[in-house]
Amino acid sequence: MSKPSDLVQGTLDLLILKILALEPLHGWAISLRLKQVSGDVLQVSDGSLYPALHKLEQEGWITAEWKPSENNRRAKYYSLTRLGRKEFQKEAANWTRLSEAITQVVRLEEA
């Protein structure tokens, strides 16, 4: 069995977009939310979260803003742009299609 941190390529982007679609968050909160919602099955390493965030920002899908955080320190909050919302819908549909197809294959009864 492969390590749970071996995310399918592109999946991390989809997860981040989904989490940010709910509310704007800073990097640390996103990492907590990832662990929380995936029930520790998907472990995103702290390191790879930031390059992914920066990539999405450079694509224009999310945008960043510096705001005081819950412990009164300045933190970089990310939120979804209109483009990001469209991208999320596209990627989510893709993911559903792909996972359904794979599920069907896996469930094939042996003859």
Place this chain on the structure above:
Amino acid sequence: MRPERWFYTVPLRLRSLFRRRQVEKELDEELQYHLERKTEEFLARGMMPEKAHFAALGAMEGLDQQKERCRDTRRVNPIEHFIQDFHCGLRMLAKSPGFTAVAVLTLALGIGANTAVFSIVNAVLLRPLPLPHGERVVSIQVTPMLADETTGPASPLQFCAWRAHNREFALLAAVRSLRGQVSGKECPEEILVLEDDYRTGAPRVCLISHRLWQRRYSEDRNIIGRVLNLDSKSTLIIGVLPPDFAFPDAEHDLWTVLHLNPEHQTERTLDVYGLLNSVFQLRMPRHGLLQSL
């Protein structure tokens, strides 16, 4: 779709390029924040402070690697790397002035020589002659059978014979450049004269350069029809040429008709030009007219 994307991405790229320090500071602050929260988490689990710090660093899988990966997403890294390489190159050059001087000198000479050669090639080969049917105009030179004579101008005798038997050229013209003395009301002066338009019994007329018109005749608007004395022969001025006219070069000031002296029939003084009937003749073997004489 695209312009909407640029709305987000263009300011980011510009910021990455021109506010680099600020962008770096923010990257540092963002990761530092994460690191501190992670450390707090480990502390809360009862770790020793120092151990917690290292555990948090370990969870980041290398702070500097992550920063570099974030920088890679900015899409302006190639430009930044180029600027860094450029600065490095300048520093290396400054370190060894002797080598730099030799390299710069080599480049300068190389570029200079190339420019010079190209100027000639451009003027001689590439730029068409500023004449109607310039591609059909050729210069004709005499290559004598005798070894002690050189290739070059033709004699009046040769030119007249060519004219008489010519079938290949629509036009044949001979010119001769010489120093002439102009006199008249103004003081005499010596100028370069070009003689052409050879016809027996042609009237003595001339065209003068814009320069001569300004210098000698103070831009006299009634110049046409005046008579000047060229080598003590009265010559009628029939026109002033534009300032940029130069044939065969800019040194010449007066163009008049060619009068051949019967006593110098075999002296090779004439530069001969011809207008070919067709440009395809240039590719054919050249015999006929010219060889037979």
